[in-house]
Amino acid sequence: xxxxxxxxxxxxxxxxxxxxxxxxxxxSCNGHLQLLWFQKLIIxxxxxxxxxxxxxxxxxxxxVAHASGSIGFEDLQQQVIPLQRFPEPEINSxxxxxxxxxxxxxxxxxxxxxxxxxxxxxxxxxxxxxKDMTYYVFGLDNDVHAPDYPQxxxxxxxxxxxxxxxxxxxEIREECSIL
Numbered sequence: 001x002x003x004x005x006x007x008x009x010x011x012x013x014x015x016x017x018x019x020x021x022x023x024x025x026x027x028s029c030n031g032h033l034q035l036l037w038f039q040k041l042i043i044x045x046x047x048x049x050x051x052x053x054x055x056x057x058x059x060x061x062x063x064v065a066h067a068s069g070s071i072g073f074e075d076l077q078q079q080v081i082p083l084q085r086f087p088e089p090e091i092n093s094x095x096x097x098x099x100x101x102x103x104x105x106x107x108x109x110x111x112x113x114x115x116x117x118x119x120x121x122x123x124x125x126x127x128x129x130x131k132d133m134t135y136y137v138f139g140l141d142n143d144v145h146a147p148d149y150p151q152x153x154x155x156x157x158x159x160x161x162x163x164x165x166x167x168x169x170x171e172i173r174e175e176c177s178i179l
Contacts, residue, residue, distance in 0.1 A: 068140040
């Protein structure tokens, strides 16, 4: 608290409407003689997230990162420690690197989570129309990535009215079972 500067700590000021012959209550301190000042504090909550994908196939890492999988390890504490004995050495080094990068001088860590998701990836090699082809089935939802598949459009048609990708030919459009 500090003394009111408008009334000099008296609680009253000269009345301007009557030519300063009378006194009235100070409007700054409401006659309390002192002012109470507050400091505004703004708190911003942030989640800092870092990921590392260990991928040993030619499947794009961003596809694996968003796939569903089972939890192989999870730790939730105020401060977690890097993994040292995980069976995959690349996971151990990534754990140390990622947690080492989560030291912020202007932020306080309230809670950390360390999670390892295991995503099954099956590489399939097949022959389609006498052409060797590779595709991948991955995640708990059995997502498929087939970059070599020759027909990349909807159901292999040329003009599909359902998805409007121009994928079903005119003669098939009336018979298209997708409608």
